[in-house]
Amino acid sequence: MATRDAGAVPGGWQVQRIRIGDTDYPYYYGIDCLDLVLQELAALDTDLFVVVTDDTVLGLHGQALLPGLRALARVEVISHPPGESMKTLPVLTADLERVLAAGATRRSVVIGLGGGVPGNLAGVIAALLFRGVRLVHIPTTTTAAMDSVLSLKQAINSTIGKNHIGTYLPPYAVFTDVALLATLPDRELRSGLCEAAKNCLAIRPQTLPRLRAVLADGELSAPEALLWLLDESVRAKSSVTVNDAREQRTGLVLEYGHTVGHAVELADHRRRGSDGVSHGEAIAFGMVVAATIAHRRGWLSEDVVQLHEEVVGALGAPLRLPEGITVDTVMDVVRDDNKRGYLPPCTESIAFVLLRDLGSPAGDPELPLVAVLLSEIREALEVVQERQPVLTGADDNGRAELG
CATH class of the missing domain: 3.40.50.1970 (Rossmann fold)
Structure with a gap:
């Protein structure tokens, strides 16, 4: 720790x-x-x-x-x-x-x-x-x-x-x-804070009230806000890696949002290069998809899914796929996720970090992964694509318009 x-x-x-x-x-x-x-x-x-x-x-x-x-x-x-x-x-x-x-x-x-x-x-x-x-x-x-x-x-x-x-x-x-x-541009600053938000949702939900207050205040570049977010990120990540240096057991919870997020990031980068969606933005979108899968399994309430959308939207991250990236494109990439091998091989599913509640990953506490069917991922992506963004100020890509 x-x-x-x-x-x-x-x-x-x-x-x-x-x-x-x-x-x-x-x-x-x-x-x-x-x-x-x-x-x-x-x-x-x-x-x-x-x-x-x-x-x-x-x-x-x-x-x-x-x-x-x-x-x-x-x-x-x-x-x-x-x-x-x-x-x-x-x-x-x-x-x-x-x-x-x-x-x-x-x-x-x-x-x-x-x-x-x-x-x-x-x-x-x-x-x-x-x-x-x-x-x-x-x-x-x-x-x-x-x-x-x-x-x-x-x-x-x-x-x-x-x-x-x-x-x-x-x-x-x-x-x-x-x-x-x-000194970071606003979008890049907010993008990086998506990983801090992931830690709050998946590891330290007791910090969510403070996170929501910081987001509502809008002063994310203030040194006090950055120092708090940095401190919380250190505490969250250290708590799950102190006995898992290789992040292959308890530390796998840090992969929350990364399965779909990495696929979206890589697909958009192949299409648009450095103009593509950032790592943090892609991970934030991946968390919304993961929450949707867990909700469809009966594990997360609709309120928790909406909380994911609220936090992701407030950070200016996309709530739908980037323009030009289709569900099929994401599915082609997600099959090659780097968590293959942790669970018994299956051609129809991949290892996934899902939550049963805020701060409570599904699966064995020592291996917080569950098998998710490729069909479940596709269906969740389609649901997210069709869902009306929770923030009324979102643009056509589901990205919150923040003043």
């Missing part, structure tokens, strides 16, 4: 120890604290910083970080156009060769700067270099800060599906400057 050290770290930030199985690493966070980040990185005594990022993040934050890094050691920047296209084997191979040609050694440090996509690529690079070098995350999105860096999983995509190729590597440390999150 996560534990907070007494008081704040001198200089204006706080630290929590993230314990996942036998692994322990520090998570530092504060406001306007990049100078403190550089102080911590100086203590690593590295010969090379390998900064893995995307072109957008590099343009936004590179100048604030890179000069300070170059004063400490040599720096090799690996940057790609943003989006899932950088999480592929050809990109990984070329990046590894480039890093080795730049003189990387076992003393080198890989820094994942940005969101979950560059963070994942950085994690795989760090895991493969000399069978593992030090990995540091500096998340610049709410999705990364509140979800992906709270994990040992590092993965890239195959040509078949999302996150099929990867390993486990704990970061050496995580550093989050909330001021960087507050």
Whole structure:
């Protein structure tokens, strides 16, 4: 679980120890604290910083970080156009060769700067270099800060599906400057908070009143709101991974919304590239579909389904499939979900995280997965497509219009 050290770290930030199985690493966070980040990185005594990022993040934050890094050691920047296209084997191979040609050694440090996509690529690079070098995350999105860096999983995509190729590597440390999150575009900020909302619905329902109040207030970029959401995300994720470092037992509840969500994300990215629906938005839509399946099984009430729609809509995420993505398109991708193999094989069903109540996943507590027929998924998608959005201010794609 996560534990907070007494008081704040001198200089204006706080630290929590993230314990996942036998692994322990520090998570530092504060406001306007990049100078403190550089102080911590100086203590690593590295010969090379390998900064893995995307072109957008590099343009936004590179100048604030890179000069300070170059004063400490040599720096090799690996940057790609943003989006899932950088999480592929050809990109990984070329990046590894480039890093080795730049003189990387076992003393080198890989820094994942940005969101979950560059963070994942950085994690795989760090895991493969000399069978593992030090990995540091500096998340610049709410999705990364509140979800992906709270994990040992590092993965890239195959040509078949999302996150099929990867390993486990704990970061050496995580550093989050909330001021960087507050500069995100509104849609990207809200998208990342979808993972925090998932934690409230699936793990810590006692936090839902506060979440609804934060959403109603609309000031999601306020440092106080971001710090609370970050803190709750750490607590929720740590509570289910403390004895499950590989997220293959109790930690599987974190996959809530991901089965359909990953399929929608990948399908839309194949169609529109980086303009497609974001990871958080897709997961939020996947939660609505999962709640609909559970309701049709008699497990969740209509009120709980409407609560899902309320939270997802308030975050500006889609309540229906993106334009141009059909139910058939989603079904073609969802068959290759990366949770295959946890349950006995069946050609007519796949493993799914469903809730019997808020905070109560169905299935064995040690393996919170149930088999869901492909026909059930199709029917739920069709129901969601035809359902009238719960928010009266939704646009034609079921996305809430927020002022």
